[in-house]
Amino acid sequence: MLAGLVALALSGWASGDPRLEQGRRVYREACAACHGEDGRGNPAREGAARPPDLATPGSTAERADHWEAIVSRGGKAFGLSSAMPAYGETLAREEIAAAVAYLRSLTPGADRYPPGELNPRRLVVTGKAFPETELLLQGAHATDGSSDSLLHARFENRIGKRLSYGVALPVRPVNTIYDELWGVGNVSVELKGVVAFSARRGAIASVGLETELPTGSRARNLGSGTWVWKPFAAAGWSRGRWVAQSACSFELPSDLVWQDRQFVYAGGLARALGLPKTAWTPAVELSGVVNPRRHFWRNELVVELSKPISRLGHVVAAAGVRTPLGARFGPTRVEWHVLWDFSEGAPWRGF
Numbered sequence: 544m545l546a547g548l549v550a551l552a553l554s555g556w557a558s559g560d561p562r563l564e565q566g567r568r569v570y571r572e573a574c575a576a577c578h579g580e581d582g583r584g585n586p587a588r589e590g591a592a593r594p595p596d597l598a599t600p601g602s603t604a605e606r607a608d609h610w611e612a613i614v615s616r617g618g619k620a621f622g623l624s625s626a627m628p629a630y631g632e633t634l635a636r637e638e639i640a641a642a643v644a645y646l647r648s649l650t651p652g653a654d655r656y657p658p659g660e661l662n663p664r665r666l667v668v669t670g671k672a673f674p675e676t677e678l679l680l681q682g683a684h685a686t687d688g689s690s691d692s693l694l695h696a697r698f699e700n701r702i703g704k705r706l707s708y709g710v711a712l713p714v715r716p717v718n719t720i721y722d723e724l725w726g727v728g729n730v731s732v733e734l735k736g737v738v739a740f741s742a743r744r745g746a747i748a749s750v751g752l753e754t755e756l757p758t759g760s761r762a763r764n765l766g767s768g769t770w771v772w773k774p775f776a777a778a779g780w781s782r783g784r785w786v787a788q789s790a791c792s793f794e795l796p797s798d799l800v801w802q803d804r805q806f807v808y809a810g811g812l813a814r815a816l817g818l819p820k821t822a823w824t825p826a827v828e829l830s831g832v833v834n835p836r837r838h839f840w841r842n843e844l845v846v847e848l849s850k851p852i853s854r855l856g857h858v859v860a861a862a863g864v865r866t867p868l869g870a871r872f873g874p875t876r877v878e879w880h881v882l883w884d885f886s887e888g889a890p891w892r893g894f
């Protein structure tokens with residue numbers, strides 16, 4: 544029922560674009576010699592730096608303004624091949640935008656894929672609604688002088704038009720009176736699906752299920768000792784350089800002796816200080832946990848900053864400070880992550 548209401552609220556996707564005829568003309572005159580009539584690359588250029596397949600479904604996750612910037616400034620400006628010339632002085636801005644719109648339409652069923660404009664920069668805490676193709680390494684460290692830390696690796700990959708799956712592996716230290724040991728926590732697997740999106744309204748919504756396996760030792764404080772089911776929902780809104788994201792989930796353990804049921808939520812607001820794909824992006828988040836059994840409610844504020852490491856924008860680093868809103872909720876923590884969007888090639892590409 545909830546998915547139906549969200550789909551109704553986000554209805555109104557329009558696949559028609561009046562720029563396509565102009566874009567087809569510009570593309571054939573300026574781009575097809577290298578990129579091919581179908582966007583998959585000209586086989587005659589195999590001996591040179593053959594352009595990538597731009598009509599693959601993975602290209603739908605790219606922002607149009609990022610492609611327009613590459614066309615305008617050339618490949619070298621983004622760590623790509625210098626064989627991609629800069630057209631900023633020979634083509635008008637409107638012509639470049641039309642050519643990119645036409646190129647994006649070459650992907651079969653392109654209007655059924657969530658577009659890249661709905662694929663914002665990942666925040667430190669809040670989960671994304673967009674189906675991911677990322678390898679993520681996260682860390683968290685307490686600032687109270689203790690050695691309480693967390694290291695978290697996550698792999699997410701796309702399935703078809705609207706689905707993605709993820710696998711997460713947490714690693715954290717165990718503090719004993721004799722030594723500090725490392726151990727693997729509870730491994731989790733996730734399936735996420737987009738239920739509705741609207742490029743015109745800049746909105747996307749997803750639902751999914753994450754399952755936490757009792758792989759971590761409870762005796763060593765690495766795991767809860769029980770299966771935990773986490774149905775969740777996520778939504779995002781984009782307006783130019785502004786992005787808002789939100790996510791919530793229920794934690795439903797199989798054994799209530801080992802872990803309580805909880806409601807977890809997070810939301811954030813970010814603004815890119817330039818081209819969203821490659822700019823510095825400050826953000827602020829509010830996250831919280833509600834435990835009805837213990838009448839416990841904790842809120843935390845996160846202030847953060849992210850910046851791509853690669854000029855292409857597919858390797859990104861982010862760091863932030865998570866502060867509990869209340870002294871009894873524990874120490875302030877420094878959190879960070881490094882992610883690689885592997886759909887855009889090797890991590891060293893674009894440097």
